[in-house]
Amino acid sequence: MPTSILKDKSRFDLNYYDESKTANAFHSHFEYEVYYFHKGSCTYLIGDKIYTLSPGDVILMNGLTLHRPRVLNKEEYVRSTIHFDPEFFKKMLSGMSMECLLQPFMVLNSCRLHLNAEQKEEFEAALKRMDEFNNEKTEISTYRFQLAFVELLTILYAFTKEAMENQHKAEDTSDQADHVQQVISFIESHYMEDLSLERLEQELHFSKYYLSKIFKKVTGFTVFHYVYHRRINQAKIVFLLGPSSRVTDVSFNVGFKHPAHFSRVFKKLTGVSPEQYKKSIYS
Structure with missing residues (x-):
C-alpha cells in the first residue's frame, strides 16, 4: 500500500511488501526511514557504505545521507518502507515519555540490522499489523495504526539498545x-x-x-x-x-x-x- 491513513496529518508514508522495480537515483529527505528487506537481491548504498542485503535486514536512516538501492533487473526485489516526520512523532511520543524510541535514528544515524529468526518473525508481524490497520481506513483503525507504529519503534529500540550503548562507550571525548x-x-x-x-x-x-x-x-x-x-x-x-x-x-x-x-x-x-x-x- 503506497500511502497511509496518516499521511496528511503527519507526513507519514507506509509502503508495504512492495515488489515493483523503479529507477532510484541517489536521494535524501528530511523524514526518518525504516527499510525492511523481505526477499530477493539488493545492494544498498548509503553515503560511502555498501550493504549487500539479506532477507530480514532492516536499515534505519535519518534520511539526510544520500542513499539508493541498486537492483538487478532479473532479480526479485521485495521490501517495505516507512517514512515519517520525526518532529510530529517526537511531540506525540514526548506526551507518553517515550521520545527515546527515536534515539536509534539519532545515535546510529544510518545503520543496517541483521535480524535473527525470532526477531524477524516479530518485526514482520508488526509490519503486517500496520498494513492491515492502514487498509481498514476507519477512525478506530487510525488509532490502532498509530499504536502499531509505536510498537514497531519499540521493537526497533529493543533491537538497537545494545548497539547504542556500545556507541556511547566508544565515543572518546579526549x-x-x-x-x-x-x-x-x-x-x-x-x-x-x-x-x-x-x-x-x-x-x-x-x-x-x-x-x-x-x-x-x-x-x-x-x-x-x-x-x-x-x-x-x-x-x-x-x-x-x-x-x-x-x-x-x-x-x-x-x-x-x-x-x-x-x-x-x-x-x-x-x-x-x-x-x-x-x-x-x-x-
Whole structure:
C-alpha cells in the first residue's frame, strides 16, 4: 500500500511488501526511514557504505545521507518502507515519555540490522499489523495504526539498545579523539587529491609525527591504510553504478597516481582485481 491513513496529518508514508522495480537515483529527505528487506537481491548504498542485503535486514536512516538501492533487473526485489516526520512523532511520543524510541535514528544515524529468526518473525508481524490497520481506513483503525507504529519503534529500540550503548562507550571525548576526527573529516573531503602527511600537517596544524601516532592509536589503522580503504570503497561504488567505467579513469578519480598501484591496492583489500570485481557485479 503506497500511502497511509496518516499521511496528511503527519507526513507519514507506509509502503508495504512492495515488489515493483523503479529507477532510484541517489536521494535524501528530511523524514526518518525504516527499510525492511523481505526477499530477493539488493545492494544498498548509503553515503560511502555498501550493504549487500539479506532477507530480514532492516536499515534505519535519518534520511539526510544520500542513499539508493541498486537492483538487478532479473532479480526479485521485495521490501517495505516507512517514512515519517520525526518532529510530529517526537511531540506525540514526548506526551507518553517515550521520545527515546527515536534515539536509534539519532545515535546510529544510518545503520543496517541483521535480524535473527525470532526477531524477524516479530518485526514482520508488526509490519503486517500496520498494513492491515492502514487498509481498514476507519477512525478506530487510525488509532490502532498509530499504536502499531509505536510498537514497531519499540521493537526497533529493543533491537538497537545494545548497539547504542556500545556507541556511547566508544565515543572518546579526549583531545586525541577530536584530532583524529579532524583528520578523518579532512580525508573524507580530499581523499581524491594528492595527500601526504606533510599536507595534513600543514592543513590541520599538527605535527605529522603526532598525527601518525594518535591516528594508529585511536583507529587501529595507519593514516594511509585508512586513505586507501576510503579510495577503494569509492571505486567499488563507481563500478557498481557505472558498468562502463574504465579502471584507469576510476583509479585517477579516486586519488591514485598510477593505475598499477590502484590495481595492487584494490586486490590486496578486496581479494580480486578491479576487472574481476566488475565482472562479478555484472555477470
